[in-house]
Amino acid sequence: MDDQEYQVEHLSTNAAQKKERTELWESHVDFNHNPLAYDFGDRDDQYDFEGETFVQRYDRDHLQIVEFTSKRITYHRTKRHVETDGDESFRFIFPLCGRLTLTQADQAVTLGPGRPALLRMNKPLGVAHDDGARALIVTVPPGGITFAQAESAPLALDKRRGTLAAVVALIETLALNRETTSALEFVQIYQRAIELLALSLDERWTPQQTRLAAVAQAAKTYVVAHSDDRDVTPDSIALYLNCSKRKVEVALQTVGELSPARLLTKHRLDRAQTRLLTEASTITEIAYASGFGSPTAFEKAFIDRHNVPPGKWRREALTQTSSRRDG
Numbered sequence: 337m338d339d340q341e342y343q344v345e346h347l348s349t350n351a352a353q354k355k356e357r358t359e360l361w362e363s364h365v366d367f368n369h370n371p372l373a374y375d376f377g378d379r380d381d382q383y384d385f386e387g388e389t390f391v392q393r394y395d396r397d398h399l400q401i402v403e404f405t406s407k408r409i410t411y412h413r414t415k416r417h418v419e420t421d422g423d424e425s426f427r428f429i430f431p432l433c434g435r436l437t438l439t440q441a442d443q444a445v446t447l448g449p450g451r452p453a454l455l456r457m458n459k460p461l462g463v464a465h466d467d468g469a470r471a472l473i474v475t476v477p478p479g480g481i482t483f484a485q486a487e488s489a490p491l492a493l494d495k496r497r498g499t500l501a502a503v504v505a506l507i508e509t510l511a512l513n514r515e516t517t518s519a520l521e522f523v524q525i526y527q528r529a530i531e532l533l534a535l536s537l538d539e540r541w542t543p544q545q546t547r548l549a550a551v552a553q554a555a556k557t558y559v560v561a562h563s564d565d566r567d568v569t570p571d572s573i574a575l576y577l578n579c580s581k582r583k584v585e586v587a588l589q590t591v592g593e594l595s596p597a598r599l600l601t602k603h604r605l606d607r608a609q610t611r612l613l614t615e616a617s618t619i620t621e622i623a624y625a626s627g628f629g630s631p632t633a634f635e636k637a638f639i640d641r642h643n644v645p646p647g648k649w650r651r652e653a654l655t656q657t658s659s660r661r662d663g
Contacts, residue, residue, distance in 0.1 A: 342519035345391045349406075357385045361406070364389065368402055369473075370421045370457070375410040385409075392514050392522065398425070398477045399526050403432070403511050405470040411463045423457040426476035426486060428533060430504060434469025438462065443491040452493045452504055454537075456486050474507055480530040485537040499536040499547060501578030502554030503529050509561050525557055551579065551587035555596065563603040564627045570596035601637055604628060608638070612650040613657075619646050 347364055349357040362374055368391065376385055387406030393399065429436070430452035437446045438453050439462040447453055454476075455461050465471075495501050506529040510517060517525075535550050555573055562568045573596055574581040584596055594602060608626035611617060617625065623634035638646045 340519075341394055341396055342517070342522050343391075343393045343395075344514050345393070346389070347391070348388045349386055350388075354383050354385075357383075357387070361385065361387045365411070368400065369427070369475075370413075370423050371417050373412040373414060373417075375412070377408060390511070390514060392510065392517075394519060394523055394526070397523060397527075398475060399523065400475040401507065401511055401514075401526075402473045403470070404473065405468065406465075407468075408466045409464070413457070413461045415460050418458055418460060424478045424483075425457050426481060427455040427457065428474040428476055428503070428507070429453055429455060429463075429471060431465075431469060431471040434465060434471075436469060436471055437464045438491060440491055445492040447492060450504060451495055452500065453491050454486060454489055454493060454533075455491075456483075472507055472511055474529075476530055476533065481534045481537060485534060489537050493536070495578060497536055498577065498579040498583065499532050499550045499554075502551060503532045503536060505576050505578075506532070506554060506557060509558065513561065521561075525561070528553060528557060548583075548587040548590045551577065551584065552591045552593060555584050555588060556593065556599065559596075559599050559603055563600055563607060564625060566624070566627050566629055568600065568627065570600070600627070604634075605637055605641055608634065608646070612646060613653060622646070 347360075349360055352360045358374070358376055362372075365372060365374075368389075385407055387404070387409075389405075390403045392401045429438070429447075431447050431449050433449055435446055435448055436453075437444070438455065440455055440459055445453060455463075493500055495504060506525055510522060510525055510529075532550050532554060535547070554577055558573060558576060559568070570581055570584070574584045577584065581596070588595060588599065593599060604627040608622050608628070611622045611626065615622065619634070620631045623631045626634070628634035628637070635645055638649070642649050644652075
């Protein structure tokens with residue numbers, strides 16, 4: 337998988353002259369989501385419009401995350417738009433700050449930060465927000481979820497369901513790490529989020545074991561992405577996934593995985609071990625860079641795994657590598 341296929345793009349209307357900003361915004365949003373109708377408010381608002389997006393895209397699989405913010409605006413996808421472009425994908429959307437008002441079919445909801453919704457692009461819809469709202473909108477390709485699942489789901493989804501909370505957490509993780517994520521990481525985490533979204537829509541009929549497996553997968557994905565952060569703990573993992581620490585422990589145990597604390601230590605040791613062989617950093621620097629709270633904690637964990645301190649292990653490993661090259 338070529339990292340060049342994963343693209344990160346930034347757009348700000350401030351780069352254009354004021355009279356050209358609304359046209360730039362319409363063209364950009366149409367490209368991301370197919371044609372829409374736009375209401376920028378009165379004439380003064382149009383000439384004073386400001387908007388900004390960060391787009392993550394992997395075109396081959398039609399995967400896209402857009403983080404957007406702007407002055408107040410209303411978007412409409414009309415029956416004519418639906419009939420013209422035949423888009424049968426979905427949009428998973430949730431505010432990061434501010435509020436969004438969504439309409440589709442006979443439903444209308446106002447979303448606060450972190451509350452997600454699912455929009456169908458094959459039906460007319462509306463999205464509106466005031467100045468400064470910021471949100472993430474995720475393209476769900478046709479087949480990622482079924483039309484039956486979308487038809488039976490409410491417009492606003494319930495984040496209190498553990499599986500859905502995991503979807504939000506994974507998407508936020510991808511957005512937060514957009515500049516450092518590889519193509520492979522983007523696709524794998526994105527696809528896992530879509531699988532969990534589909535699972536959350538069927539959660540009423542899904543066996544408890546399957547739901548726990550989904551929580552376990554989300555927890556493992558989060559640990560892999562954030563193990564270098566010293567502030568990540570079993571408590572913070574549970575908080576991020578919007579479920580109890582005990583549920584995360586049981587979920588990991590169900591799939592034969594380590595406890596949250598031991599899973600964190602394992603990945604931190606794995607990262608530290610790689611750094612010992614590939615970086616010239618000191619033991620202390622590697623300890624902190626790998627998420628350990630202190631060099632002492634790192635050394636103790638390392639000795640528990642290898643029976644030797646990290647400095648000695650590094651010297652022996654590098655010597656063996658050099659000997660093999662010389663031989």
